[in-house]
Amino acid sequence: MLIGGLAKCSLVDVPGKVAATLFTIGCPFRCFYCHNPELVIPAQYAKPIPLETIFSFLQSRIGKLEAICISGGEPTLHPDLGSFIERIKDLGYFVKLDTMGIFPDRVEALLATGNIGYVAMDIKAPIDRYDQIINVKNVERSIERSINLLMNSGIDYEFRTTVAKPLLSVADFDGIGTLIRGAKRYFIQNYVKPPKQVDPTVSLASLSQDELLQAQEIMHSYVDCVEIR
Numbered sequence: 694m695l696i697g698g699l700a701k702c703s704l705v706d707v708p709g710k711v712a713a714t715l716f717t718i719g720c721p722f723r724c725f726y727c728h729n730p731e732l733v734i735p736a737q738y739a740k741p742i743p744l745e746t747i748f749s750f751l752q753s754r755i756g757k758l759e760a761i762c763i764s765g766g767e768p769t770l771h772p773d774l775g776s777f778i779e780r781i782k783d784l785g786y787f788v789k790l791d792t793m794g795i796f797p798d799r800v801e802a803l804l805a806t807g808n809i810g811y812v813a814m815d816i817k818a819p820i821d822r823y824d825q826i827i828n829v830k831n832v833e834r835s836i837e838r839s840i841n842l843l844m845n846s847g848i849d850y851e852f853r854t855t856v857a858k859p860l861l862s863v864a865d866f867d868g869i870g871t872l873i874r875g876a877k878r879y880f881i882q883n884y885v886k887p888p889k890q891v892d893p894t895v896s897l898a899s900l901s902q903d904e905l906l907q908a909q910e911i912m913h914s915y916v917d918c919v920e921i922r
């Protein structure tokens with residue numbers, strides 16, 4: 694595992710729990726709006742935090758923190774993620790995994806361990822527009838498989854989409870809804886210009902409140918619980 698960042702306390706990363714968040718280094722996608730170049734662009738990688746430092750922190754927070762969120766980057770890029778999560782579970786923590794679903798075999802194996810309590814999966818776009826957001830081709834089958842695995846896993850989960858104009862617009866939500874039809878919970882995350890961005894040359898904008906509400910209404914045709922973040 695390569696951990697490039699640690700947020701020591703969060704009330705929002707794991708639903709209903711006081712959590713710390715670990716950020717893994719490395720991601721095969723190149724989303725224009727990504728605000729973590731130090732986890733995504735090899736030349737800008739953060740210096741990894743030694744695992745002993747991470748586990749000594751986790752040990753010291755037993756009884757104070759309830760959960761650990763493993764985010765990225767893309768955590769499932771790391772083949773030893775399963776054993777890493779097991780060590781965290783052995784300390785008594787609830788574990789949440791953030792993923793964008795590019796490695797469905799690893800998602801499947803991780804779900805089967807029973808060590809993960811909650812998964813948040815990014816839905817980047819309607820499936821036929823994925824490559825225009827992530828700058829990588831031929832991911833469609835993997836993404837669809839991860840969605841199906843999650844929806845049939847019995848594990849609590851959410852899907853979520855970051856929306857930045859002009860990459861996505863209200864017109865894209867029918868396609869997103871079709872992709873996750875029948876899902877439990879979906880969040881629309883409006884773009885907020887970050888201090889750093891993987892592609893700083895591209896000019897992006899948030900959706901208006903009216904556009905967000907239109908997107909929410911469309912998604913209600915496909916998913917029971919739809920919220921705006």
Ligand code: SF4
Nearest residue numbers: 720722723724727766
């Ligand atoms: S926003 Fe995109 S590029 Fe950044 S970590 Fe997530 S999937 Fe990777």
